[in-house]
Amino acid sequence: MIGAMTRIIRGVLMHAPSSPFHGPGLEAFSDGGLAIQGGRIVAVGAFVEVRGQYPDAEVSDLREGVILPGFVDLHVHYPQARIIGALGYRLLDWLEDHTLPEEARLADVTYARALAKDFLRGLLKNGTTTALVFGSHFAAAMEVFFEEALASGLRILAGLVLSDRNLRPELHTTPQRAYQESLSLARKWHERGKLRYVVTPRFSLSCSEAILEVCQQIQKELPGTFFTSHLNEMPEEIATVRKLFPWADSYCQTYDRFGLVGGHAVFAHNVYPQDAELECLASYRSAVAHCPCSNAFIGSGIFPLRRHLEAGVKFGLGTDVAGGTGFGILKEGLMAYLTQRLLPEGYLLTAPQLLYLATRAGAEALSLQDEIGDFGIDKAADLVYVKPPRGSSLEAVLRHAETPEQVLGAVFTMASEADIAEVFVDGEERLM
Numbered sequence: 001m002i003g004a005m006t007r008i009i010r011g012v013l014m015h016a017p018s019s020p021f022h023g024p025g026l027e028a029f030s031d032g033g034l035a036i037q038g039g040r041i042v043a044v045g046a047f048v049e050v051r052g053q054y055p056d057a058e059v060s061d062l063r064e065g066v067i068l069p070g071f072v073d074l075h076v077h078y079p080q081a082r083i084i085g086a087l088g089y090r091l092l093d094w095l096e097d098h099t100l101p102e103e104a105r106l107a108d109v110t111y112a113r114a115l116a117k118d119f120l121r122g123l124l125k126n127g128t129t130t131a132l133v134f135g136s137h138f139a140a141a142m143e144v145f146f147e148e149a150l151a152s153g154l155r156i157l158a159g160l161v162l163s164d165r166n167l168r169p170e171l172h173t174t175p176q177r178a179y180q181e182s183l184s185l186a187r188k189w190h191e192r193g194k195l196r197y198v199v200t201p202r203f204s205l206s207c208s209e210a211i212l213e214v215c216q217q218i219q220k221e222l223p224g225t226f227f228t229s230h231l232n233e234m235p236e237e238i239a240t241v242r243k244l245f246p247w248a249d250s251y252c253q254t255y256d257r258f259g260l261v262g263g264h265a266v267f268a269h270n271v272y273p274q275d276a277e278l279e280c281l282a283s284y285r286s287a288v289a290h291c292p293c294s295n296a297f298i299g300s301g302i303f304p305l306r307r308h309l310e311a312g313v314k315f316g317l318g319t320d321v322a323g324g325t326g327f328g329i330l331k332e333g334l335m336a337y338l339t340q341r342l343l344p345e346g347y348l349l350t351a352p353q354l355l356y357l358a359t360r361a362g363a364e365a366l367s368l369q370d371e372i373g374d375f376g377i378d379k380a381a382d383l384v385y386v387k388p389p390r391g392s393s394l395e396a397v398l399r400h401a402e403t404p405e406q407v408l409g410a411v412f413t414m415a416s417e418a419d420i421a422e423v424f425v426d427g428e429e430r431l432m
C-alpha cells in the first residue's frame with residue numbers, strides 16, 4: 001500500500017539519532033522529507049528521494065523553519081504550573097513559603113483539573129511531546145490529571161507524590177494510604193494509551209523509611225512502572241537527609257537501600273554527587289534529569305556534567321517548573337551551555353549535543369529510544385516546527401545561517417514559545 005494515506009513533511013530536518021558525545025551524532029537534511037503513515041515515520045531523507053518512494057503522498061511544505069524531534073522533559077511539576085517566577089528563594093524556604101501552599105490547593109479537584117489543562121498546554125506550546133511529570137500529593141488530583149493527559153495525546157509518565165514528614169500536614173500521607181492509592185492509580189492508568197505510572201516519593205527529606213518501603217513494594221507488584229525523585233540538589237537539603245538517615249553513606253543510598261535505584265529510575269538534579277553515587281547510578285543504568293534553569297534560579301549550583309559523562313551516567317534535560325523558569329526545553333539547552341561555560345572545568349557543549357540532550361537522551365533516560373527521540377523508521381512522528389515570526393531577529397539569523405550547526409545554535413540561543421509554530425504528536429498537528 002505504498003503511497004496510501006501517506007503524508008510527507010518537507011523542510012529543514014535535524015535530529016541526533018546517536019550520541020554526539022561519542023561521535024558526530026547530528027543528521028541534517030537541508031531540503032528533507034519525512035514520510036508518515038498511521039502516526040509513524042516510514043521514511044526520512046532528502047525530499048526528492050522520499051518523494052520518489054511515495055509519489056502519491058500529500059506534501060506539507062514547512063520550509064520556512066526547522067523541524068526537530070519532539071522534546072523530552074525529564075522533570076516538571078504539574079502542581080507548580082501557575083507559580084513560576086518567584087525570585088529570591090532557596091530550595092527549602094521556596095518550598096515552605098511559596099510552593100507547598102499552592103500544592104495544597106490541589107485538594108480542590110476543580111482547581112486541579114483546570115491546572116492540569118494549563119500544565120499540559122504549557123508542555124505542548126513549548127514543543128514537549130514526552131514528559132516525566134512530578135505529580136500531586138492528592139490521589140483525586142492525579143485522577144483528573146491522568147484523564148486530561150490521556151485526552152492531550154502527549155506521552156506522559158506520572159504518579160502520586162508521596163511524603164509523610166517535614167512538609168505540611170495536608171500533604172502528608174501514611175504508608176498504608178500511600179500503598180492503596182498508588183496501586184489503585186497505577187492499576188488504572190499504567191500503560192493506558194501512552195501513559196505510564198511513576199512511583200514518586202518527593203525526596204528522602206520528606207519520606208520515612210516506611211514510605212520508601214511502600215515504593216519498593218509497589219514496584220515489585222507492578223514491574224515496568226517507573227520511579228522518580230529528587231537527589232543531591234542543595235547542600236542544606238543534603239545535610240538534612242544525612243541527619244534523617246544516619247545509616248546511609250550517601251543520599252543515593254537512601255533510595256538504593258529500598259531497591260529504588262534501577263533502570264526505570266530518573267533522579268532530578270544531582271548537582272552534588274559523590275563518586276560512589278555516580279558509580280551506583282551508572283551501574284543500575286539509572287538516569288539524571290539535568291535542570292539548569294532551576295539550578296540557577298533557586299541557587300542550587302552548577303551541574304557536574306563532565307563527571308556524569310565520565311562516569312557513564314545517562315542524563316537528559318528537565319525544566320523543573322516551577323523551580324525552573326518555564327516549559328521551554330530549548331532554554332534548558334542554552335542554560336546548560338551557559339552554566340558549563342562558567343565552570344573552570346565545565347564541558348563546552350556543542351549545538352548537536354544540545355539537540356541530543358533535548359530529544360534522544362531524554363528518550364534513552366526513559367528507555368523509550370525505540371519509540372521516540374529521533375526520526376528513526378517506525379518511531380512515533382512527534383515533531384516540532386520551529387518557525388520564527390516574520391521580521392523577528394531569529395528569522396534574520398536563520399536566513400543567514402550557513403551550516404546545520406549554525407542553525408541549531410541560533411535556535412537554542414534565541415527561540416522561545418513564540419517560535420514554536422506547530423507541534424505534531426503521532427503525525428497530527430496539535431497547535432493551531
Ligand SMILES: O=c1[nH]c(=O)c2nc[nH]c2[nH]1
Pocket residue numbers: 077091095099202203230233294320323
Ligand atoms: O526543585 C525542586 N522542586 C520541588 O518541588 C522539590 N521538592 C523537593 N525537592 C524539590 N526540588
Ligand SMILES: [Zn+2]
Pocket residue numbers: 075077134230268320323
Ligand atoms: Zn523538582
